[in-house]
Amino acid sequence: MDDFKANAKVFKAFCDENRLRIVSLLKGGEQCACVLLDELEICQSTLSHHMKILCDSGVVVGRKEGKWIYYSISQEGSQFALRTLRELTTVTLTGNQKNISRCCE
């Protein structure tokens, strides 16, 4: 039941500035790594590092074609992230639970 560690990994995809830029570039559809590299001001090995994290999180998928790799946003992955975030932040007050709980009593 240690989803927490696993879910934290998913959200790690989104907690870096450059990874957000990458995801944002993929909004327009599949993009080759070299295009991403052109748009961002990071070196190639750094991009590769970020793409690994994004793919590991499930939010992005890569498709190899010859020399190139085309990355795109995974519908399943991003919907999982969305669902997880919603479940995590939705307050569920049960009937017998007071809105304000007194502590240390």
Next chain:
Amino acid sequence: MDDFKANAKVFKAFCDENRLRIVSLLKGGEQCACVLLDELEICQSTLSHHMKILCDSGVVVGRKEGKWIYYSISQEGSQFALRTLRELTTVTLTGNQKNISRCCE
């Protein structure tokens, strides 16, 4: 237009295991910090550190009452996070754009 850095900060709230546990504990409603401390296996200063990050991200709000601080999930904050995540991961293919873009040509 550097939303990226700001948004990364929001998602940082969710990229740590213990912070996910804290948010999860707040799903049931407002909780005093000392209750959170009881549930988690971290020391008080560490909890305080995490609460600061959660509050700074806007996902959690604290309400002071006497000696205690009651934390709860912010509806505005978490909905902002949800909306941002959705906007970030929604693929928007424009009409004249091919699904597969050839690169390096």
Next chain:
DNA sequence: ACTACATATTGACAAATGTCGATGTGATTT
């Protein structure tokens, strides 16, 4: 085979992060 190209991996490093113990601060109680 050789070269050029696209991406991954490695090693190194500075910066950020999570953690704790100790101490500070502010409120309540005695």
Next chain:
DNA sequence: AAATCACATCGACATTTGTCAATATGTAGT
């Protein structure tokens, strides 16, 4: 006023993270 409680801040430390340069791997073209 003194003691106690709840929480924040500080200092120290180990770990993780983001970054780059250099090198490796794998593919395509000559």
